[in-house]
Amino acid sequence: MNATTLYLHIPYCKQACHYCDFHFSTHRSTESAVLEAMHAEMAMRSLQMPWNGAAINSLYFGGGTPSFLAVTDLSRLIDEARSLFSFSPSIEITLEANPDDITPEKLEAWHSIGITRLSIGLQSFNNLELQSMNRAHDASHSVQCLEWIANSPIQNYSVDFMYGMPGSTVESWKRQLDQLATYLPPHLSCYALTVEEKTVLYHDVRSGKTTLPTDEVIVAQFEALRAWASEQGYTHYELSNFAQPDKYSRHNSHYWSGQSYLGIGPGAHSFDGEKRWWNISNNTLYAQGAKVPSERLTLIDLLNERLMVRLRTAKGFLWEGDVPVGLDHSLLKRVKRNVQTAEAKGLVTCTDKGFAIPPDRWMQSDAIISELFLSPKES
Numbered sequence: 001m002n003a004t005t006l007y008l009h010i011p012y013c014k015q016a017c018h019y020c021d022f023h024f025s026t027h028r029s030t031e032s033a034v035l036e037a038m039h040a041e042m043a044m045r046s047l048q049m050p051w052n053g054a055a056i057n058s059l060y061f062g063g064g065t066p067s068f069l070a071v072t073d074l075s076r077l078i079d080e081a082r083s084l085f086s087f088s089p090s091i092e093i094t095l096e097a098n099p100d101d102i103t104p105e106k107l108e109a110w111h112s113i114g115i116t117r118l119s120i121g122l123q124s125f126n127n128l129e130l131q132s133m134n135r136a137h138d139a140s141h142s143v144q145c146l147e148w149i150a151n152s153p154i155q156n157y158s159v160d161f162m163y164g165m166p167g168s169t170v171e172s173w174k175r176q177l178d179q180l181a182t183y184l185p186p187h188l189s190c191y192a193l194t195v196e197e198k199t200v201l202y203h204d205v206r207s208g209k210t211t212l213p214t215d216e217v218i219v220a221q222f223e224a225l226r227a228w229a230s231e232q233g234y235t236h237y238e239l240s241n242f243a244q245p246d247k248y249s250r251h252n253s254h255y256w257s258g259q260s261y262l263g264i265g266p267g268a269h270s271f272d273g274e275k276r277w278w279n280i281s282n283n284t285l286y287a288q289g290a291k292v293p294s295e296r297l298t299l300i301d302l303l304n305e306r307l308m309v310r311l312r313t314a315k316g317f318l319w320e321g322d323v324p325v326g327l328d329h330s331l332l333k334r335v336k337r338n339v340q341t342a343e344a345k346g347l348v349t350c351t352d353k354g355f356a357i358p359p360d361r362w363m364q365s366d367a368i369i370s371e372l373f374l375s376p377k378e379s
Contacts (some may be wrong), residue, residue, distance in 0.1 A: 316356025
């Protein structure tokens, strides 16, 4: 039985973070209709391959802010998924949660309905940084939620942390890491703040209202993070992800392996191994059953996508398992020539089994990977 993963997108938030370009809404008038549409979409997709009969080893509530949803609604979604799909006995059920939503009572309730893991949008212990990004919580919430979790039945959790924040320095970032060392979460997702178009942050940076650290400072913060994580016993297993032993994110690891995944809800994406599709990022239209666009990937598309996701991981790209079945031998030879060129420049390290980008080059990974891509014209 093939294993796969299920993603449920809950598109509601208390307020809009200034850097966020995910699909979300601060108005909940469509909530009931959207949840009913999600139940209907799950029922429809459960009859399709490759999910009909597949073992679900990870269910992930993302958003938006899933912890904003009532426990009864979360429970109903989990129960519906369990009735439609085959849950692995050791399934990991993750809930994204904001610190201000976390209380001892909520932790108990989430555990009682089957939540086994939390992904906490902490982002920072610095109030000025949190305020500049319009986060709904403050530094006291960040500290309090970690203390509550330490005494809760949910002991598997991840913390989202950001570097490259406005006004931050290498030293201020190191102080944040020192504070995080008090708790040592099982898993960390640490991202450089990214300026996305159509966000408040984008307009603030363009207007000069907000100034970000230089690239040199951001790289130095990343290197400080890597050194700190190593000292604390974390494995740096993907560009932005660090785990204590046996605490890798099952859901994200599934994505990075290039396997199929099913997304339910407004704006959610799915991939069945050959074709991908994405739901409309509009709550009302999604609830009304809007048409779902899709595209079938060519073998070159599949290869390039696997290069992109695999080379952001410590394992890298494996010649056996990551090359799409049916890829023309002449195209594979071109890939290997590109890899040899990159190796000569010191951009990748090679073994008989495959190749990887060294961790000290991961900040350059997008540029390195783009040099390895095959052009669609080469087919």
